Amino acid sequence: MRDSYREQLDDILTDLVQMSQTVSTAVRQATTALLEVDIHAAEKVISSDADIDAAQADIEARAFSLLARQAPVAGELRTVVATLRMVTELERMGDLAAHVAKIARLRYPEPAVPEGLRPNFVRMGDVAEKMVIRAGQTLSERDLDSAQELHDRDQEMDELRRDQFRLLLGDDWSYGVEAAVDVALLGRYYERIADHAASVARRVIYVVTGKFPDDEVWPQP
Amino acid sequence: MRDSYREQLDDILTDLVQMSQTVSTAVRQATTALLEVDIHAAEKVISSDADIDAAQADIEARAFSLLARQAPVAGELRTVVATLRMVTELERMGDLAAHVAKIARLRYPEPAVPEGLRPNFVRMGDVAEKMVIRAGQTLSERDLDSAQELHDRDQEMDELRRDQFRLLLGDDWSYGVEAAVDVALLGRYYERIADHAASVARRVIYVVTGKFPDDEVWPQP
Numbered sequence: 001m002r003d004s005y006r007e008q009l010d011d012i013l014t015d016l017v018q019m020s021q022t023v024s025t026a027v028r029q030a031t032t033a034l035l036e037v038d039i040h041a042a043e044k045v046i047s048s049d050a051d052i053d054a055a056q057a058d059i060e061a062r063a064f065s066l067l068a069r070q071a072p073v074a075g076e077l078r079t080v081v082a083t084l085r086m087v088t089e090l091e092r093m094g095d096l097a098a099h100v101a102k103i104a105r106l107r108y109p110e111p112a113v114p115e116g117l118r119p120n121f122v123r124m125g126d127v128a129e130k131m132v133i134r135a136g137q138t139l140s141e142r143d144l145d146s147a148q149e150l151h152d153r154d155q156e157m158d159e160l161r162r163d164q165f166r167l168l169l170g171d172d173w174s175y176g177v178e179a180a181v182d183v184a185l186l187g188r189y190y191e192r193i194a195d196h197a198a199s200v201a202r203r204v205i206y207v208v209t210g211k212f213p214d215d216e217v218w219p220q221p
Numbered sequence: 222m223r224d225s226y227r228e229q230l231d232d233i234l235t236d237l238v239q240m241s242q243t244v245s246t247a248v249r250q251a252t253t254a255l256l257e258v259d260i261h262a263a264e265k266v267i268s269s270d271a272d273i274d275a276a277q278a279d280i281e282a283r284a285f286s287l288l289a290r291q292a293p294v295a296g297e298l299r300t301v302v303a304t305l306r307m308v309t310e311l312e313r314m315g316d317l318a319a320h321v322a323k324i325a326r327l328r329y330p331e332p333a334v335p336e337g338l339r340p341n342f343v344r345m346g347d348v349a350e351k352m353v354i355r356a357g358q359t360l361s362e363r364d365l366d367s368a369q370e371l372h373d374r375d376q377e378m379d380e381l382r383r384d385q386f387r388l389l390l391g392d393d394w395s396y397g398v399e400a401a402v403d404v405a406l407l408g409r410y411y412e413r414i415a416d417h418a419a420s421v422a423r424r425v426i427y428v429v430t431g432k433f434p435d436d437e438v439w440p441q442p
Contacts, residue, residue, distance in 0.1 A: 064302060071292035081285060081305065088306070169399050178390050180398045181405040188409060 005070045012062050012083055013139065019055045019090050020136030020200075026052065026097040027132050027193060031125030033104040034186070035118060037111045045101035052094035059087045078210065082203045086139065089196040089203075093132060096189045096196075103182055112182045114175040117167060124160050124190040127153055131197035138204045147201035151213075157194035161187050226291045233283050233304055234360065240276045240311050241357030241421075247273065247318040248353050248414060252346030254325040255407070256339060258332045266322035273315035280308045299431065303424045307360065310417040310424075314353060317410045317417075324403055333403045335396040338388060345381050345411040348374055352418035359425045368422035372434075378415035382408050 026045050033042035063083045066072065072080055103112050113121050131153050138146040164187045167173065168180055206212050247266050254263035284304045287293065293301055324333050334342050352374050359367040385408045388394065389401055426434050 064298075067288070067302070068294055068298055073289055077285075077289050081288065084302065084305065085309070088309075165402075168402055173398055177394050177398060177401045180401050181386075181389055184402040184405045185409060188406065 005066070005072075008062070008066055009072075009076065009079065012059055012066070013079075015055065015059055016083060016086060016090070017136050017140040019052065019059065019087070020132060020139065022048070022052055022055065023090050023093045023097065024129055024132040024136065026094055027125070027129045030097040030100040030104070031121070031129065033101045034113055035111075035121060035125065037104070037108060039105060039108045042101040042105040042108070046098050046105070049094050049098040052091055056087050056091040060084060063087070075207070075210075078207050082207045086200050086203055089200050093193050093196045096193045099189045100186060103186055107182065112179075112186065114179045114183070116175070117164065117183055120160060120164050120167065121186070121190075124157065124164075124187070127157050127160065128190050128193045128197075131157070131194050135197040135200040138201050142204060142208050144205060144208060147205050147213075150198050150201035154194050154198040157191055161191050226287070226293075229283070229287055229291075230293075230297065230300065233280055233287070234300075236276065236280055237304060237307060237311070238357050238361040240273065240280065240308070241353060241360065243269070243273055243276065244311050244314045244318065245350055245353040245357065247315055248346070248350045251318040251321040251325070252342070252350065254322045255334055256332075256342060256346065258325070258329060260326060260329045263322040263326040263329070267319050267326070270315050270319040273312055277308050277312040281305060284308070296428070296431075299428050303428045307421050307424055310421050314414050314417045317414050320410045321407060324407055328403065333400075333407065335400045335404070337396070338385070338404055341381060341385050341388065342407070342411075345378065345385075345408070348378050348381065349411050349414045349418075352378070352415050356418040356421040359422050363425060363429050365426060365429060368426050368434075371419050371422035375415050375419040378412055382412050 026048055029041045029048075030045045032038050033045060063080050066080055067077075106112070131150055134146055134150055134153070137143065138150065164183065168183055173180065202213060247269055250262045250269075251266045253259050254266060284301050287301055288298075327333070352371055355367055355371055355374070358364065359371065385404065389404055394401065423434060426432075
């Protein structure tokens with residue numbers, strides 16, 4: 001029974017890693033939808049959000065069932081509880097990717113991102129996608145160095161967001177109010193995807209070490 | 222030992238309700254900071270966020286300890302697991318109130334909300350505060366009718382947000398880009414506070430009935 005329990009826990013973690021891959025694909029496609037003005041990519045992200053929600057419900061139910069039937073302790077209890085959190089973070093990242101795709105769809109066939117902001121969003125999209133992939137690896141390999149890298153990348157995202165505000169609120173903003181509103185919200189969505197990825201890393205550190213990283217160095221997202 | 226365990230669980234729920242009161246105060250003060258251009262209120266919200274984070278950490282640790290030492294089953298396990306979720310939702314509402322207060326502080330002594338948007342934000346602030354209070358009551362009384370009311374209020378918030386976009390993107394927006402960006406983000410923060418309150422209600426329904434409300438009627442936030 002103990003073996004079967006460990007297998008069940010391993011299966012849950014495998015599915016959580018798989019879910020992180022689905023989410024990273026959604027983030028990449030959302031960026032494609034946004035920057036390539038690709039309506040098919042937008043529709044794909046929006047419709048795949050239901051699959052991400054279903055994966056969440058399934059993983060949650062199995063983690064809950066493990067708690068109910070096996071009453072894990074110590075490191076394994078930490079893992080199951082962290083799983084319940086991380087699956088929620090991943091589901092939110094999927095929602096945020098869908099929010100990005102919905103703005104792309106709303107403005108189609110016009111681009112939602114004005115020309116002058118493209119380089120900024122290219123980097124935001126890249127950082128966000130890589131963070132989600134890295135969060136999945138961190139989880140799969142229980143790797144503390146990856147977790148630290150996620151912290152650094154989250155700071156890169158914050159810097160990109162500051163650049164964005166400088167452009168948005170600078171004197172030479174010439175794209176009007178609608179574009180400004182879109183950019184402000186899109187930037188917020190990418191920033192939140194990054195926050196959630198960093199939060200997954202934080203929980204992996206907790207699972208592996210039994211402690212959260214020092215909040216002085218790594219403020220809770 | 223069983224009695225003591227139940228007492229511990231009751232204490233956790235009492236503190237969660239207490240935390241919801243702290244959060245509702247933060248939301249009210251954030252709205253005061255924003256609409257009354259009150260820098261002291263803004264500072265209070267921003268500094269009280271650390272107390273909310275501390276309450277979260279404390280409740281989490283105690284819920285985890287209950288799981289580890291008592292291995293609850295059935296309804297009690299559902300309650301403890303839901304507690305872990307709800308404490309995260311409340312902590313996020315505190316963050317969002319602080320985000321609102323930070324925009325108020327950034328623009329001080331100018332108001333961040335232009336005159337034409339005041340009625341909209343008065344209502345948003347009111348709906349958000351009432352939703353947080355009601356989420357606390359729902360939790361404290363395990364009251365399914367209150368939970369349903371939260372669902373209705375969340376739809377009211379969505380409607381207010383749509384009104385906001387109509388004003389923001391209408392032809393007669395005369396407040397410039399900075400105000401538009403502020404309003405778009407502030408609206409997003411209030412909307413998310415409402416989403417989290419509705420999500421707390423959803424989890425109370427789950428705890429009481431063992432099922433989530435019908436997702437056809439009540440989409441997962």
